[in-house]
Amino acid sequence: MDDVNLQGKDFLKLLDFSREEILHLLDLATDFKLKKKNGVPHEELKGKNVALIFEKTSTRTRCAFEVAAHDLGMGTTYLDPQGSQIGKKESIADTARVLAGMYDGIEYRGFGQDIVETLAEYSKVPVWNGLTNEFHPTQMLADLLTIQERFGYLKDIRLCYLGDARYNMGNSLMVACAKMGMHFTACTNKKYFPDGKLVVQCEEIAKESGASLAFTEDVAEGTHGADVIYTDVWVSMGEPDAVWEERIRDLTPYRVTREIMDNAGEKAIFLHCLPSFHDLNTSIGREIKGKYGLNEMEVTDEVFESERSLVFEEAENRMHTIKAVMYATLKQQ
Ligand code: CP
Ligand code: NVA
Numbered sequence: 303m304d305d306v307n308l309q310g311k312d313f314l315k316l317l318d319f320s321r322e323e324i325l326h327l328l329d330l331a332t333d334f335k336l337k338k339k340n341g342v343p344h345e346e347l348k349g350k351n352v353a354l355i356f357e358k359t360s361t362r363t364r365c366a367f368e369v370a371a372h373d374l375g376m377g378t379t380y381l382d383p384q385g386s387q388i389g390k391k392e393s394i395a396d397t398a399r400v401l402a403g404m405y406d407g408i409e410y411r412g413f414g415q416d417i418v419e420t421l422a423e424y425s426k427v428p429v430w431n432g433l434t435n436e437f438h439p440t441q442m443l444a445d446l447l448t449i450q451e452r453f454g455y456l457k458d459i460r461l462c463y464l465g466d467a468r469y470n471m472g473n474s475l476m477v478a479c480a481k482m483g484m485h486f487t488a489c490t491n492k493k494y495f496p497d498g499k500l501v502v503q504c505e506e507i508a509k510e511s512g513a514s515l516a517f518t519e520d521v522a523e524g525t526h527g528a529d530v531i532y533t534d535v536w537v538s539m540g541e542p543d544a545v546w547e548e549r550i551r552d553l554t555p556y557r558v559t560r561e562i563m564d565n566a567g568e569k570a571i572f573l574h575c576l577p578s579f580h581d582l583n584t585s586i587g588r589e590i591k592g593k594y595g596l597n598e599m600e601v602t603d604e605v606f607e608s609e610r611s612l613v614f615e616e617a618e619n620r621m622h623t624i625k626a627v628m629y630a631t632l633k634q635q
Pocket of ligand 2: 433469470471534535537538539575576577
Protein backbone atom coordinates (compact mmCIF):
# COMPACT_ATOMS: atom_id res chain seq x y z
CA MET A 303 0.00 0.00 0.00
CA ASP A 304 2.90 2.35 0.82
CA ASP A 305 4.30 2.29 -2.70
CA VAL A 306 1.10 3.73 -4.21
CA ASN A 307 2.11 6.83 -6.17
CA LEU A 308 -0.61 8.95 -7.78
CA GLN A 309 1.49 12.05 -8.40
CA GLY A 310 0.55 13.76 -11.66
CA LYS A 311 -2.40 11.41 -12.24
CA ASP A 312 -5.90 12.59 -13.27
CA PHE A 313 -8.95 11.55 -11.24
CA LEU A 314 -11.63 11.08 -13.90
CA LYS A 315 -13.41 7.85 -12.95
CA LEU A 316 -12.91 5.04 -10.42
CA LEU A 317 -12.44 2.54 -13.28
CA ASP A 318 -8.94 4.05 -13.75
CA PHE A 319 -7.87 3.14 -10.19
CA SER A 320 -6.96 -0.11 -8.47
CA ARG A 321 -8.42 -1.29 -5.18
CA GLU A 322 -5.07 -0.52 -3.49
CA GLU A 323 -5.05 3.03 -4.87
CA ILE A 324 -8.61 3.61 -3.68
CA LEU A 325 -7.75 2.28 -0.21
CA HIS A 326 -4.67 4.53 -0.17
CA LEU A 327 -6.87 7.58 -0.87
CA LEU A 328 -9.27 6.52 1.93
CA ASP A 329 -6.31 6.18 4.33
CA LEU A 330 -5.06 9.63 3.38
CA ALA A 331 -8.56 11.06 3.88
CA THR A 332 -8.81 9.45 7.33
CA ASP A 333 -5.47 10.98 8.25
CA PHE A 334 -6.48 14.45 7.04
CA LYS A 335 -9.83 14.15 8.84
CA LEU A 336 -8.02 13.45 12.12
CA LYS A 337 -5.65 16.37 11.57
CA LYS A 338 -8.59 18.69 10.84
CA LYS A 339 -10.49 17.54 13.97
CA ASN A 340 -7.39 18.01 16.13
CA GLY A 341 -6.55 21.42 14.69
CA VAL A 342 -3.24 20.16 13.25
CA PRO A 343 -2.24 22.43 10.33
CA HIS A 344 -1.52 20.64 7.04
CA GLU A 345 -0.60 23.26 4.47
CA GLU A 346 1.34 20.65 2.51
CA LEU A 347 0.68 22.25 -0.88
CA LYS A 348 1.38 25.87 0.05
CA GLY A 349 2.00 28.10 -2.95
CA LYS A 350 -0.01 26.02 -5.42
CA ASN A 351 -3.27 27.11 -7.11
CA VAL A 352 -6.24 25.22 -8.49
CA ALA A 353 -8.99 26.16 -10.95
CA LEU A 354 -12.53 24.95 -10.20
CA ILE A 355 -14.75 24.81 -13.29
CA PHE A 356 -18.47 24.35 -12.66
CA GLU A 357 -20.71 24.14 -15.74
CA LYS A 358 -23.44 22.81 -13.41
CA THR A 359 -24.32 24.16 -9.96
CA SER A 360 -22.98 22.73 -6.69
CA THR A 361 -22.94 23.16 -2.93
CA ARG A 362 -20.92 20.21 -1.56
CA THR A 363 -18.39 19.66 -4.34
CA ARG A 364 -17.50 23.31 -4.72
CA CYS A 365 -17.22 23.91 -0.96
CA ALA A 366 -15.27 20.67 -0.47
CA PHE A 367 -12.71 21.64 -3.14
CA GLU A 368 -12.39 25.19 -1.80
CA VAL A 369 -12.02 24.27 1.88
CA ALA A 370 -9.72 21.34 1.12
CA ALA A 371 -7.52 23.50 -1.11
CA HIS A 372 -7.31 26.27 1.49
CA ASP A 373 -6.50 23.77 4.28
CA LEU A 374 -3.65 22.50 2.09
CA GLY A 375 -2.41 26.07 1.66
CA MET A 376 -3.54 26.48 -1.95
CA GLY A 377 -5.30 29.33 -3.75
CA THR A 378 -8.51 28.69 -5.71
CA THR A 379 -10.36 30.28 -8.63
CA TYR A 380 -14.04 29.37 -9.07
CA LEU A 381 -15.37 29.53 -12.63
CA ASP A 382 -19.17 29.51 -12.47
CA PRO A 383 -21.62 28.06 -15.03
CA GLN A 384 -21.89 31.42 -16.85
CA GLY A 385 -18.72 33.31 -16.03
CA SER A 386 -16.13 31.89 -18.41
CA GLN A 387 -15.52 31.35 -22.12
CA ILE A 388 -15.54 27.54 -21.81
CA GLY A 389 -17.37 25.71 -24.57
CA LYS A 390 -18.96 28.89 -25.93
CA LYS A 391 -16.05 30.99 -27.20
CA GLU A 392 -13.20 28.63 -26.35
CA SER A 393 -12.81 24.89 -26.86
CA ILE A 394 -12.09 22.49 -24.02
CA ALA A 395 -8.68 21.71 -25.54
CA ASP A 396 -7.71 25.40 -25.58
CA THR A 397 -9.12 25.97 -22.08
CA ALA A 398 -7.05 23.05 -20.78
CA ARG A 399 -3.83 24.50 -22.18
CA VAL A 400 -4.57 28.02 -20.90
CA LEU A 401 -5.44 26.90 -17.35
CA ALA A 402 -2.59 24.37 -17.15
CA GLY A 403 -0.19 27.26 -17.76
CA MET A 404 -1.41 29.07 -14.64
CA TYR A 405 -2.69 26.39 -12.25
CA ASP A 406 -1.37 23.21 -10.63
CA GLY A 407 -4.66 21.30 -10.91
CA ILE A 408 -8.10 21.67 -12.53
CA GLU A 409 -11.48 20.46 -11.24
CA TYR A 410 -14.28 20.08 -13.79
CA ARG A 411 -18.03 19.57 -13.21
CA GLY A 412 -20.22 19.43 -16.27
CA PHE A 413 -21.94 17.33 -18.86
CA GLY A 414 -20.42 14.46 -20.87
CA GLN A 415 -17.55 12.36 -19.52
CA ASP A 416 -15.85 12.95 -22.90
CA ILE A 417 -15.45 16.63 -21.94
CA VAL A 418 -13.48 15.94 -18.76
CA GLU A 419 -11.46 13.28 -20.60
CA THR A 420 -10.57 15.83 -23.33
CA LEU A 421 -9.68 18.42 -20.70
CA ALA A 422 -7.30 15.90 -19.12
CA GLU A 423 -5.81 14.93 -22.48
CA TYR A 424 -4.82 18.53 -23.20
CA SER A 425 -3.86 19.54 -19.65
CA LYS A 426 -0.35 18.99 -18.36
CA VAL A 427 -1.60 19.29 -14.76
CA PRO A 428 -3.96 16.83 -12.99
CA VAL A 429 -7.68 17.09 -13.79
CA TRP A 430 -10.31 15.98 -11.24
CA ASN A 431 -13.87 15.04 -12.19
CA GLY A 432 -16.33 16.88 -9.95
CA LEU A 433 -19.35 15.12 -11.64
CA THR A 434 -20.32 14.35 -15.20
CA ASN A 435 -23.50 12.78 -16.57
CA GLU A 436 -21.80 9.37 -16.44
CA PHE A 437 -19.66 9.43 -13.27
CA HIS A 438 -19.19 11.11 -9.88
CA PRO A 439 -15.91 9.63 -8.60
CA THR A 440 -15.13 12.04 -5.74
CA GLN A 441 -18.59 11.24 -4.32
CA MET A 442 -17.61 7.55 -4.36
CA LEU A 443 -14.62 8.13 -2.10
CA ALA A 444 -16.81 9.95 0.43
CA ASP A 445 -19.38 7.14 0.30
CA LEU A 446 -16.75 4.42 0.73
CA LEU A 447 -15.18 6.32 3.64
CA THR A 448 -18.58 6.70 5.32
CA ILE A 449 -19.32 2.98 4.91
CA GLN A 450 -15.84 2.01 6.13
CA GLU A 451 -16.15 4.26 9.18
CA ARG A 452 -19.50 2.71 10.13
CA PHE A 453 -18.82 -0.99 9.42
CA GLY A 454 -15.02 -1.08 9.79
CA TYR A 455 -14.56 -2.73 6.36
CA LEU A 456 -15.78 -2.60 2.75
CA LYS A 457 -15.34 -6.14 1.41
CA ASP A 458 -18.65 -8.02 1.19
CA ILE A 459 -20.80 -5.02 2.17
CA ARG A 460 -24.21 -5.30 0.47
CA LEU A 461 -25.24 -2.03 -1.16
CA CYS A 462 -28.65 -1.57 -2.76
CA TYR A 463 -29.25 1.43 -5.02
CA LEU A 464 -32.84 2.48 -5.76
CA GLY A 465 -33.90 4.98 -8.43
CA ASP A 466 -32.23 6.13 -11.64
CA ALA A 467 -29.33 3.65 -11.81
CA ARG A 468 -28.31 4.56 -15.39
CA TYR A 469 -26.90 7.95 -14.48
CA ASN A 470 -23.75 9.17 -12.67
CA MET A 471 -24.61 7.79 -9.21
CA GLY A 472 -25.86 4.34 -10.22
CA ASN A 473 -22.95 3.84 -12.63
CA SER A 474 -20.36 5.03 -10.13
CA LEU A 475 -21.68 2.97 -7.22
CA MET A 476 -21.67 -0.15 -9.39
CA VAL A 477 -18.01 0.50 -10.30
CA ALA A 478 -17.07 1.29 -6.67
CA CYS A 479 -18.69 -1.94 -5.44
CA ALA A 480 -17.04 -4.00 -8.20
CA LYS A 481 -13.62 -2.56 -7.36
CA MET A 482 -13.92 -3.02 -3.61
CA GLY A 483 -15.41 -6.54 -3.58
CA MET A 484 -18.84 -5.37 -2.45
CA HIS A 485 -22.27 -6.71 -3.46
CA PHE A 486 -24.17 -4.23 -5.63
CA THR A 487 -27.87 -4.40 -6.39
CA ALA A 488 -29.70 -1.97 -8.67
CA CYS A 489 -33.31 -2.16 -7.51
CA THR A 490 -35.43 -0.18 -9.92
CA ASN A 491 -37.68 -0.22 -12.95
CA LYS A 492 -35.67 -2.04 -15.65
CA LYS A 493 -35.66 1.09 -17.84
CA TYR A 494 -33.22 2.52 -15.29
CA PHE A 495 -30.71 -0.34 -14.99
CA PRO A 496 -27.07 0.75 -15.55
CA ASP A 497 -25.49 0.88 -18.98
CA GLY A 498 -25.02 -2.64 -20.44
CA LYS A 499 -21.40 -2.10 -21.53
CA LEU A 500 -20.45 -0.82 -18.10
CA VAL A 501 -22.16 -3.83 -16.50
CA VAL A 502 -19.96 -6.18 -18.58
CA GLN A 503 -16.85 -4.21 -17.55
CA CYS A 504 -17.85 -4.35 -13.88
CA GLU A 505 -18.59 -8.08 -14.10
CA GLU A 506 -15.00 -8.62 -15.25
CA ILE A 507 -13.68 -6.57 -12.32
CA ALA A 508 -16.00 -8.44 -9.94
CA LYS A 509 -14.46 -11.79 -10.95
CA GLU A 510 -11.14 -10.58 -9.53
CA SER A 511 -12.44 -8.73 -6.48
CA GLY A 512 -15.12 -11.16 -5.30
CA ALA A 513 -17.87 -8.56 -5.85
CA SER A 514 -21.30 -9.40 -7.23
CA LEU A 515 -23.81 -7.43 -9.27
CA ALA A 516 -27.58 -7.92 -9.27
CA PHE A 517 -30.46 -6.17 -11.02
CA THR A 518 -34.05 -6.47 -9.93
CA GLU A 519 -37.39 -4.70 -10.15
CA ASP A 520 -38.56 -6.40 -6.93
CA VAL A 521 -38.19 -4.06 -3.93
CA ALA A 522 -38.56 -6.74 -1.24
CA GLU A 523 -35.98 -8.96 -2.90
CA GLY A 524 -33.53 -6.18 -3.81
CA THR A 525 -33.39 -4.51 -0.42
CA HIS A 526 -33.52 -7.66 1.73
CA GLY A 527 -30.56 -7.82 4.13
CA ALA A 528 -28.73 -4.84 2.56
CA ASP A 529 -26.13 -3.02 4.68
CA VAL A 530 -26.46 0.22 2.71
CA ILE A 531 -29.62 1.59 1.14
CA TYR A 532 -28.72 4.34 -1.35
CA THR A 533 -30.79 6.65 -3.52
CA ASP A 534 -30.46 9.89 -5.51
CA VAL A 535 -32.79 12.44 -7.09
CA TRP A 536 -35.07 11.09 -9.83
CA VAL A 537 -34.20 13.89 -12.27
CA SER A 538 -30.56 14.95 -12.53
CA MET A 539 -29.02 18.31 -13.36
CA GLY A 540 -29.20 19.09 -17.05
CA GLU A 541 -32.21 16.85 -17.72
CA PRO A 542 -35.36 18.52 -19.13
CA ASP A 543 -38.36 19.22 -16.86
CA ALA A 544 -40.45 17.19 -19.30
CA VAL A 545 -39.11 13.93 -17.81
CA TRP A 546 -40.55 14.51 -14.32
CA GLU A 547 -43.94 12.95 -14.98
CA GLU A 548 -42.52 9.70 -16.34
CA ARG A 549 -39.86 9.50 -13.61
CA ILE A 550 -42.44 9.97 -10.87
CA ARG A 551 -44.57 7.22 -12.38
CA ASP A 552 -41.64 4.83 -12.87
CA LEU A 553 -39.68 5.47 -9.69
CA THR A 554 -42.28 6.13 -6.97
CA PRO A 555 -42.38 2.37 -6.17
CA TYR A 556 -38.65 2.66 -5.39
CA ARG A 557 -38.92 5.53 -2.87
CA VAL A 558 -36.89 4.68 0.26
CA THR A 559 -39.37 4.15 3.09
CA ARG A 560 -39.28 2.81 6.65
CA GLU A 561 -40.55 -0.54 5.33
CA ILE A 562 -37.49 -0.73 3.05
CA MET A 563 -35.12 0.10 5.92
CA ASP A 564 -36.85 -2.57 8.07
CA ASN A 565 -36.41 -5.12 5.28
CA ALA A 566 -32.69 -4.26 5.00
CA GLY A 567 -30.02 -5.60 7.38
CA GLU A 568 -30.33 -5.03 11.11
CA LYS A 569 -27.50 -2.45 11.04
CA ALA A 570 -28.41 -0.94 7.67
CA ILE A 571 -27.59 2.69 6.98
CA PHE A 572 -29.16 5.14 4.54
CA LEU A 573 -26.94 7.18 2.20
CA HIS A 574 -27.73 9.84 -0.43
CA CYS A 575 -25.25 12.04 -2.31
CA LEU A 576 -27.59 15.04 -1.74
CA PRO A 577 -29.27 17.37 -2.48
CA SER A 578 -32.48 15.47 -1.66
CA PHE A 579 -36.21 16.04 -2.07
CA HIS A 580 -37.46 14.61 1.23
CA ASP A 581 -39.82 17.43 2.28
CA LEU A 582 -41.44 20.61 0.94
CA ASN A 583 -38.67 22.99 2.01
CA THR A 584 -37.34 23.54 -1.51
CA SER A 585 -38.88 25.48 -4.40
CA ILE A 586 -38.68 22.46 -6.75
CA GLY A 587 -40.19 20.23 -4.03
CA ARG A 588 -43.16 22.62 -3.74
CA GLU A 589 -43.52 22.88 -7.52
CA ILE A 590 -43.70 19.07 -7.80
CA LYS A 591 -46.21 18.99 -4.94
CA GLY A 592 -48.34 21.51 -6.87
CA LYS A 593 -48.20 19.51 -10.09
CA TYR A 594 -48.19 15.89 -8.89
CA GLY A 595 -49.26 16.03 -5.23
CA LEU A 596 -46.07 14.44 -3.81
CA ASN A 597 -44.89 15.52 -0.33
CA GLU A 598 -41.57 13.68 -0.66
CA MET A 599 -39.82 12.03 -3.55
CA GLU A 600 -36.90 9.56 -3.58
CA VAL A 601 -36.83 9.15 0.24
CA THR A 602 -39.36 9.80 2.97
CA ASP A 603 -38.61 12.54 5.46
CA GLU A 604 -38.88 9.90 8.20
CA VAL A 605 -35.95 7.87 6.79
CA PHE A 606 -33.92 10.94 5.85
CA GLU A 607 -34.13 12.28 9.43
CA SER A 608 -33.73 8.88 11.12
CA GLU A 609 -30.70 7.62 13.06
CA ARG A 610 -29.90 5.26 10.21
CA SER A 611 -29.33 8.19 7.87
CA LEU A 612 -25.64 9.17 7.64
CA VAL A 613 -26.12 11.73 4.87
CA PHE A 614 -24.50 14.64 6.69
CA GLU A 615 -21.46 12.59 7.77
CA GLU A 616 -21.25 11.52 4.11
CA ALA A 617 -21.41 15.16 2.97
CA GLU A 618 -18.61 16.14 5.37
CA ASN A 619 -16.51 13.28 4.04
CA ARG A 620 -16.61 14.91 0.60
CA MET A 621 -14.12 17.45 1.91
CA HIS A 622 -11.69 15.00 3.54
CA THR A 623 -11.65 12.70 0.50
CA ILE A 624 -11.30 15.51 -2.06
CA LYS A 625 -8.37 16.78 0.02
CA ALA A 626 -6.80 13.32 -0.26
CA VAL A 627 -7.23 13.32 -4.05
CA MET A 628 -5.65 16.76 -4.50
CA TYR A 629 -2.80 15.92 -2.11
CA ALA A 630 -2.02 12.53 -3.67
CA THR A 631 -1.97 13.88 -7.21
CA LEU A 632 -0.14 17.16 -6.52
CA LYS A 633 2.43 16.40 -3.82
CA GLN A 634 6.10 16.01 -4.76
CA GLN A 635 7.34 12.47 -4.14
N1 CP B 1 -23.35 15.49 -3.89
C1 CP B 1 -22.96 16.54 -4.63
O1 CP B 1 -22.18 16.43 -5.58
O2 CP B 1 -23.51 17.72 -4.22
P1 CP B 1 -23.39 19.12 -4.96
O3 CP B 1 -24.17 19.02 -6.24
O4 CP B 1 -23.95 20.12 -4.00
O5 CP B 1 -21.93 19.38 -5.25
N1 NVA C 1 -27.58 12.55 -10.16
C1 NVA C 1 -27.43 13.85 -9.58
C2 NVA C 1 -26.28 13.85 -8.61
C3 NVA C 1 -26.07 15.15 -7.88
C4 NVA C 1 -24.93 15.11 -6.93
C5 NVA C 1 -27.22 14.89 -10.67
O1 NVA C 1 -26.44 14.62 -11.61
O2 NVA C 1 -27.85 15.94 -10.61
